[in-house]
Amino acid sequence: MLTAIKNNVSGIDADCGGACACATCHVYVDSSWVHRLPPMSDMEKGMLDFAPDIKPTSRLSCQIEVNGDLDGLIVELPRTQR
Numbered sequence: 001m002l003t004a005i006k007n008n009v010s011g012i013d014a015d016c017g018g019a020c021a022c023a024t025c026h027v028y029v030d031s032s033w034v035h036r037l038p039p040m041s042d043m044e045k046g047m048l049d050f051a052p053d054i055k056p057t058s059r060l061s062c063q064i065e066v067n068g069d070l071d072g073l074i075v076e077l078p079r080t081q082r
């Protein structure tokens with residue numbers, strides 16, 4: 001989420017600033033990457049219930065800690081955030 005904000009990616013509003021309290025940072029993680037991310041916390045799962053157009057690959061981007069292992073991570077924005 002921070003990377004998106006710093007690079008002016010439209011559609012990632014991040015209204016709560018990364019506190020896992022708004023779901024305006026919802027992304028779809030490419031299926032080839034889903035298994036490489038840490039599992040979702042109960043808090044993230046609960047907040048995703050408030051996001052529109054949830055898919056099995058949905059994540060809140062503010063909860064994805066970017067490190068070298070995620071170099072090349074592919075995510076897509078939900079249609080409602082484009």
Ligand code: FES
Pocket residue numbers: 001013014015016017018019020021022023024025026047060061062063
């Ligand atoms: S920025 Fe609010 S839930 Fe991610």
